[in-house]
Amino acid sequence: MSRLVTGVRSFSTAASSMLAGVTSARSAGHPSSFQVFRDVPQLRQLRRQLLRNDRSVGFVPTMGALHEGHLSLIREAARENTDIFVSIFVNPTQFGVNEDLSSYPRTWDSDVEKLEQLNEELAKATAAGSDTPTGRISAIFAPTSKVMYPSMPPSSEIDGDGSFVTITPLSKKLEGGSRPVFFRGVATVCMKLFNAVTPDRVYFGQKDIQQTVIIKRMVQDFLIGTEVRIVSTTREPTGLALSSRNVYLGERRRAVGLTIYKALKAADEAYRSGKTSREDILGAARSVTKRVLAEQEALSPTERALFEADYISLADPDTLDELDLVDRSKGAVLSAALKMAPLEETKPGEDCGLGDGKVAVRLIDNIILQPQQ
Ligand SMILES: Nc1ncnc2c1ncn2[C@@H]1O[C@H](COP(=O)(O)OP(=O)(O)OP(=O)(O)O)[C@@H](O)[C@H]1O
Ligand SMILES: CC(C)(CO)[C@@H](O)C(=O)[O-]
Numbered sequence: 001m002s003r004l005v006t007g008v009r010s011f012s013t014a015a016s017s018m019l020a021g022v023t024s025a026r027s028a029g030h031p032s033s034f035q036v037f038r039d040v041p042q043l044r045q046l047r048r049q050l051l052r053n054d055r056s057v058g059f060v061p062t063m064g065a066l067h068e069g070h071l072s073l074i075r076e077a078a079r080e081n082t083d084i085f086v087s088i089f090v091n092p093t094q095f096g097v098n099e100d101l102s103s104y105p106r107t108w109d110s111d112v113e114k115l116e117q118l119n120e121e122l123a124k125a126t127a128a129g130s131d132t133p134t135g136r137i138s139a140i141f142a143p144t145s146k147v148m149y150p151s152m153p154p155s156s157e158i159d160g161d162g163s164f165v166t167i168t169p170l171s172k173k174l175e176g177g178s179r180p181v182f183f184r185g186v187a188t189v190c191m192k193l194f195n196a197v198t199p200d201r202v203y204f205g206q207k208d209i210q211q212t213v214i215i216k217r218m219v220q221d222f223l224i225g226t227e228v229r230i231v232s233t234t235r236e237p238t239g240l241a242l243s244s245r246n247v248y249l250g251e252r253r254r255a256v257g258l259t260i261y262k263a264l265k266a267a268d269e270a271y272r273s274g275k276t277s278r279e280d281i282l283g284a285a286r287s288v289t290k291r292v293l294a295e296q297e298a299l300s301p302t303e304r305a306l307f308e309a310d311y312i313s314l315a316d317p318d319t320l321d322e323l324d325l326v327d328r329s330k331g332a333v334l335s336a337a338l339k340m341a342p343l344e345e346t347k348p349g350e351d352c353g354l355g356d357g358k359v360a361v362r363l364i365d366n367i368i369l370q371p372q373q
């Protein structure tokens with residue numbers, strides 16, 4: 001955390017020049033880098049100045065440990081906004097009491113490095129005369145828990161007190177079944193972040209599809225003046241969805257973890273081949289998870305990676321209600337969560353990931369069954 005500052009970290013940027021009162025015209029050059037804010041008032045000051053200068057803000061909320069998936073959200077935001085604000089905050093209220101808050105990957109220095117490199121890439125694209133406007137990252141918002149939860153320590157108990165945003169019944173379904181406080185925490189922190197940033201547009205990844213449905217509902221129901229953009233899932237060449245928690249997988253569990261995507265693909269293929277019933281579509285996915293699990297169980301503890309399929313769901317895209325039959329004109333959301341168990345025994349020299357294979361890893365993924373004519 002050596003590069004983290006307590007107030008605001010200034011770089012030589014057009015946005016920071018603005019903050020100092022020297023307004024640069026957009027054509028005179030984009031910000032070359034960004035400022036880091038730890039508190040809300042200075043962030044708001046920058047936001048107000050951008051507003052006065054008719055600049056638009058795209059906001060990308062993250063919990064850090066940045067990877068190409070996060071960068072894809074920023075690139076999309078850069079296509080539609082002059083300025084991008086990125087938040088890095090590991091939000092305690094979305095972790096249940098027995099969840100992985102303390103072990104969640106925190107990689108501040110490499111996160112800042114990646115964002116600086118991305119700003120360089122965006123600057124080059126502008127210099128090369130890209131057709132589409134290319135915005136820049138102007139601000140990183142990395143608040144403390146006290147800034148985000150000023151009046152009391154946040155509760156991660158389901159019946160804990162606090163000022164919370166709850167979006168029901170959406171937040172009780174799917175991920176909410178296993179993580180009961182998760183979406184209360186997500187909606188609450190996003191409401192606070194949106195209030196601090198007042199973005200023109202917000203960017204979320206399709207990988208966390210239930211989160212996107214809940215954020216869209218929150219924006220609609222609370223009359224929040226921002227547009228919600230969903231960016232498609234970035235995957236490894238194998239198909240595994242990128243996720244910050246993947247660093248805990250290691251080679252063996254990474255290979256077996258791909259089962260989640262293979263199962264969803266099998267279900268998607270069933271739909272594409274004309275099947276619309278729950279039984280046919282989810283049956284195709286379940287036969288993949290069952291087969292792989294049986295294969296793994298037959299192996300020795302030094303070779304296998306066991307997992308449990310938490311849910312495989314076929315749901316309505318807006319309500320996330322489970323479907324018996326897909327209406328082809330509307331399509332559906334196919335989603336799954338798979339819990340990779342810790343490795344039982346490891347081999348000398350094996351790449352077991354961060355935590356030596358002892359950390360259970362929850363994988364989620366989804367495919368949208370596209371509406372068809
Ligand atoms: N592979 C991906 N493709 C596109 N967007 C992604 C991907 N992974 C994460 N995102 C999006 O980045 C934003 C921040 O996510 P977050 O910081 O929790 O990262 P994460 O990789 O999802 O981590 P986790 O391991 O907690 O699931 C969210 O909107 C999330 O959907
Ligand atoms: C949206 C979010 C940053 C809120 O903490 C988090 O849930 C995430 O990273 O997806």
Ligand code: BAL
Pocket residue numbers: 063094208
């Ligand atoms: N991207 C989702 C954050 C979480 O799992 O807590």
